Amino acid sequence: MNSLKCVATLVKELSRLPGIGEKTAQRLAFHILKLPKVEAESLARSIVDVKEKVKICSRCFNITEEDPCQICRDSNRNEKQICVVEEPHDLLAIEKTGIFKGKYHVLQGSLSPLDGRGPDDIRVRELLDRLKGNNVDEVIIATNPNNDGEATAHYLTKVTKSLGVKVTKIAQGIPMGGDLEYADHVTIGKAIEGRREI
Amino acid sequence: MNSLKCVATLVKELSRLPGIGEKTAQRLAFHILKLPKVEAESLARSIVDVKEKVKICSRCFNITEEDPCQICRDSNRNEKQICVVEEPHDLLAIEKTGIFKGKYHVLQGSLSPLDGRGPDDIRVRELLDRLKGNNVDEVIIATNPNNDGEATAHYLTKVTKSLGVKVTKIAQGIPMGGDLEYADHVTIGKAIEGRREI
Numbered sequence: 001m002n003s004l005k006c007v008a009t010l011v012k013e014l015s016r017l018p019g020i021g022e023k024t025a026q027r028l029a030f031h032i033l034k035l036p037k038v039e040a041e042s043l044a045r046s047i048v049d050v051k052e053k054v055k056i057c058s059r060c061f062n063i064t065e066e067d068p069c070q071i072c073r074d075s076n077r078n079e080k081q082i083c084v085v086e087e088p089h090d091l092l093a094i095e096k097t098g099i100f101k102g103k104y105h106v107l108q109g110s111l112s113p114l115d116g117r118g119p120d121d122i123r124v125r126e127l128l129d130r131l132k133g134n135n136v137d138e139v140i141i142a143t144n145p146n147n148d149g150e151a152t153a154h155y156l157t158k159v160t161k162s163l164g165v166k167v168t169k170i171a172q173g174i175p176m177g178g179d180l181e182y183a184d185h186v187t188i189g190k191a192i193e194g195r196r197e198i
Numbered sequence: 199m200n201s202l203k204c205v206a207t208l209v210k211e212l213s214r215l216p217g218i219g220e221k222t223a224q225r226l227a228f229h230i231l232k233l234p235k236v237e238a239e240s241l242a243r244s245i246v247d248v249k250e251k252v253k254i255c256s257r258c259f260n261i262t263e264e265d266p267c268q269i270c271r272d273s274n275r276n277e278k279q280i281c282v283v284e285e286p287h288d289l290l291a292i293e294k295t296g297i298f299k300g301k302y303h304v305l306q307g308s309l310s311p312l313d314g315r316g317p318d319d320i321r322v323r324e325l326l327d328r329l330k331g332n333n334v335d336e337v338i339i340a341t342n343p344n345n346d347g348e349a350t351a352h353y354l355t356k357v358t359k360s361l362g363v364k365v366t367k368i369a370q371g372i373p374m375g376g377d378l379e380y381a382d383h384v385t386i387g388k389a390i391e392g393r394r395e396i
């Protein structure tokens with residue numbers, strides 16, 4: 001099989017993707033080999049397309065095809081609430097709920113004392129500029145519930161409060177469909193702390 | 199996120215690949231978005247490349263960039279032994295062992311009474327033509343140890359034996375590094391049937 005350099009190249013390229021090991025990459029490569037040529041070309045084109053078309057919104061730093069992005073341009077959405085997330089896929093997850101009708105700010109990462117990522121490495125300054133410029137009532141922090149996300153939330157709370165803006169954080173607790181028996185003790189603790197009167 | 203059609207297209211294309219669900223496809227798409235443009239382009243190019251460069255060997259039906267393939271052209275390999283496999287990746291798995299020094303025949307599938315795939319749907323006729331034309335001493339059947347593979351092996355044994363060619367089948371038994379305790383009873387049964395004097 002030494003002669004099939006192009007297959008080896010494809011396997012190598014695919015195995016660079018996250019969660020794709022060499023075995024999976026090989027299976028995918030052989031699948032692509034069996035695809036009709038038009039389908040393989042359309043897969044390849046869609047990869048090039050996202051790199052060519054997708055930009056970063058200069059206001060909220062979400063990914064977008066037009067600047068500013070659709071959400072920033074949408075005058076039906078509440079300018080006075082800004083939900084802060086780490087990455088575009090977090091924004092997407094919140095948008096899928098259909099519950100939040102404000103604007104967003106995508107940090108493009110999180111603080112990480114261990115990896116040496118500080119406030120200058122993510123879009124914190126740009127968030128503060130937005131808060132200074134506009135009449136924002138509430139900043140909703142929706143960073144991930146892990147060490148880096150919590151560190152980021154903690155830092156953001158400090159700097160936004162100093163501007164006199166109300167800061168909230170999305171609730172942590174037992175997930176819907178979850179089972180108390182199988183939830184970890186930190187989650188159960190957070191759920192008890194965050195209990196609400198009914 | 200409605201505006202990002204190109205991302206949705208990429209997610210759709212990726213989720214068509216085997217073993218890639220929508221969530222994984224989305225994770226891959228966001229990873230590709232973050233890749234440097236040259237890396238995304240080189241992934242895309244490698245997909246198009248395999249479709250453009252890879253042909254089927256007219257002799258053994260393995261995938262190849264040149265016809266006949268490297269293995270068929272290799273005069274150091276034993277023409278008198280033909281190992282019959284279902285797919286090119288099966289051939290690759292055997293080549294990796296470095297043990298087999300004969301030639302191959304890739305059926306490009308297996309018989310499947312349930313899915314209605316008969317001998318005319320795979321490269322059986324071409325195998326028989328090779329056996330008639332050459333002085334082949336031994337046909338080694340290396341189809342997969344599942345229902346379709348076993349049905350294929352059974353059929354091949356019948357038709358090749360009728361040509362007076364010796365037919366063998368690769369051994370089934372406990373895999374190396376496997377554990378008797380966790381092996382299924384069919385495998386253990388095959389291992390006992392296939393026992394050899396030491």
